[in-house]
Amino acid sequence: MSLVSDSLVITRRNVIKIRRVPDLVVFATLSPIMFVLLFRYVFGSAIPLEGIGYAEYLLPGILAQTVIFGSTVTGGALAEDLQKGLIDRFRSLPMSRAAVLVGRTVADQVLNVVSIVVMLLTGLAVGWRAHSSVPEFVLALLVLLAFAFSISWLMALVGLVVRTPEVVNNASFIVIFPLTFIANTFVPTDNFPTVLRVFADWNPVSSVTQAARELFGNTAANAPEPDAWSLQHPVVYTLIWVGIILAVFVPLSIRQYEKAADR
Amino acid sequence: MNVTAAIEVEGLVKAYGETRALDGIDLEVEQGTVLGLLGPNGAGKTTAVRVLSTLVKPDAGRARVVGLDVATQADAVRAVIGLTGQYAAVDEYLTGFENLEMVGQLFQMSRRDARARAAELLERFDLTGAAKRPAKTYSGGMRRRLDIAASLIARPRVLFLDEPTTGLDPRSRLGMWEFIEGLVTDGTTILLTTQYLDEADRLADRIAVIDHGRVIARGTADELKAQVGGERLEFTLAVAADLPRLRGLVEPLGIEAASLDEPTRRLTLPVSGGTAVLRNALDRIADSGIAIVDVGLRRPDLDDVFMTLTGHESTETTTTQEPA
Structure with missing residues (x-):
């Protein structure tokens, strides 16, 4: 059966919803603007960095955090589809069994692209600049979106298992908030307690952030080489994570989708 | 087994933990007829529909739709059935037209065919005026009609309607009955579940009364009423x-x-x-x-049917005795 065409139909359905639900667009645009402004002027005023302004240090980190949070909507949206009987309807149609999940995870990256554009514009307004070539810049965005896409598949499984949109949203906040903070997203990790620093070094959120910083040219010229392999090769390390997460959660989510109607 | 049967069910069993939602059901529905599955909440009506529409795999027994096994030939079954569940499964954010177009495309119709069919069904279900409005703005009756229209988009040979009028006000209910009667004249085979005897009476050629996952009586509405008075x-x-x-x-x-x-x-x-x-x-x-x-x-x-057939009220949960 036609995975591609069915997935496109589902993606279109989900993108239409983005256009028609103002809350989603507000969440995807206003909250990134708010975060950039708050961190830039509140934290930025107190965090002295060597060789680079805080705006340039901040933006890659806050982009990473925002697209990861953007991907959590996958779980809530699938739980909502289950609750409203839409998954039952889809399961009764002669369509590809993966299309509902592919269409969902892809559409959620569309929303992430909107967030990214808004944040880059806000960043430009508060002093952030990219100093790299166009291909590097594009690669940075692709690394961010690839990681967010893998998180979407993880959240798909969570949504299909938990089945209650509110619980999915609260639970994912509790996990993802610390995950994006125990990292190099907003402050250098050098002065973290040892345990936290090691965790932060190998946290894929750090490597995503580091990859974006390097590819945007947002690293200090005299910055020392990071100790951890993960941060020396942030793009590769991030893509390894993306591969592992997808290899585990794509089959698990599809299996859970097939079982979800059997109750 | 009868070759003209559109639905054949033999000894179907489905258990959820200790509860046997289906406890050995046999059914046969001839092509072009309507079977009313009558029973109280929790009798197993919805589980039966979910098994027949391939959503749920049975633990034991066999079910075939137009000769196709629902467990082993699920994809082929899905191509010939339409399902309208108990909750109107329409996407609230899509318009009526977009909902039908989407379902049509997922039935592997071309976009152009899906659109033409969507327009035709909106007209037939009296929704043309609301076609461009998100389904969120629809009344309960309109949502049900849109849901049924969605299940009809690929001209299914067998249609499952799970409590199509539950929760509707009396006027919408009457309107829904008229729509369903219209489908019957098209030759669609329908399996309809309901809690209401008058609904089964009006729409069904034959009725199977189920309770605690078993068929406790079957026959035409007149035959059942003769038993009940x-x-x-x-x-x-x-x-x-x-x-x-x-x-x-x-x-x-x-x-x-x-x-x-x-x-x-x-x-x-x-x-x-x-x-x-x-x-x-x-x-x-x-x-x-x-x-x-x-x-x-x-x-x-x-309640009268149940009092007569089982000696208990339909809302009670006492153990049912199979009538002799």
Whole structure:
């Protein structure tokens, strides 16, 4: 059966919803603007960095955090589809069994692209600049979106298992908030307690952030080489994570989708 | 097995933990007919529909739709069925038209065919005026109609309607019945679940009554009603001593002998002819001076069917005994 065409139909359905639900667009645009402004002027005023302004240090980190949070909507949206009987309807149609999940995870990256554009514009307004070539810049965005896409598949499984949109949203906040903070997203990790620093070094959120910083040219010229392999090769390390997460959660989510109607 | 059967079910079992939602169900629905699956909440009606529409895999037994096994040929089954679940499964954010277009495309129709068919069904289900509005703005009845339209988009040979009128106001309910009757004349085979005897009576060629996952009776509506009894007049009097006198006045209107119940001061009289009989009876009593507390024309409902077939009310959860 036609995975591609069915997935496109589902993606279109989900993108239409983005256009028609103002809350989603507000969440995807206003909250990134708010975060950039708050961190830039509140934290930025107190965090002295060597060789680079805080705006340039901040933006890659806050982009990473925002697209990861953007991907959590996958779980809530699938739980909502289950609750409203839409998954039952889809399961009764002669369509590809993966299309509902592919269409969902892809559409959620569309929303992430909107967030990214808004944040880059806000960043430009508060002093952030990219100093790299166009291909590097594009690669940075692709690394961010690839990681967010893998998180979407993880959240798909969570949504299909938990089945209650509110619980999915609260639970994912509790996990993802610390995950994006125990990292190099907003402050250098050098002065973290040892345990936290090691965790932060190998946290894929750090490597995503580091990859974006390097590819945007947002690293200090005299910055020392990071100790951890993960941060020396942030793009590769991030893509390894993306591969592992997808290899585990794509089959698990599809299996859970097939079982979800059997109750 | 009958070759003209659109749905054949043999010994279907589905358990959820300790609960046997389906406890060995046999059904057969001929092509182009309507089977009404009648039963109270939790009887197993929805589980039966979910198995037949490939959503749920049975633990034991076999079910075939137009000769295709629902467990092993699920994709082929999905291509020939339409399902309307208990909750109108429409996307609230899409318009009526977009909902139908989407389902049509997922039935592997081309976008152009899906659009043409969507427009045709919106017209037929009286939704053309609301076609461009998000389904969020629809009334309950409109959502149900859109849901049924979605299940019809690929001209299914077999249609499953799970409680299509539950939660609708009486007027929408009547409208829904008319739509369903229209489908029947198209030759679609329909399996319909309902809690209402009058609904099964009006729409179904044959009825299977199920309780606790088993079929406890089957037949045409008339056959079932013959078991349960038809309509009757019920009088409740202020004084039990008036009962014999009342019987003398109204019994000639009945089709069988009246029964008296002294403790509840009630007289029950089987009748036929509806409200005309009621008016006639009231005329006869008018000058008699008998004090009447309550009077009404009663038709048999699901509770009567259950009382007769199982000896318990449909809402009770006592163990059912299979009738001999």
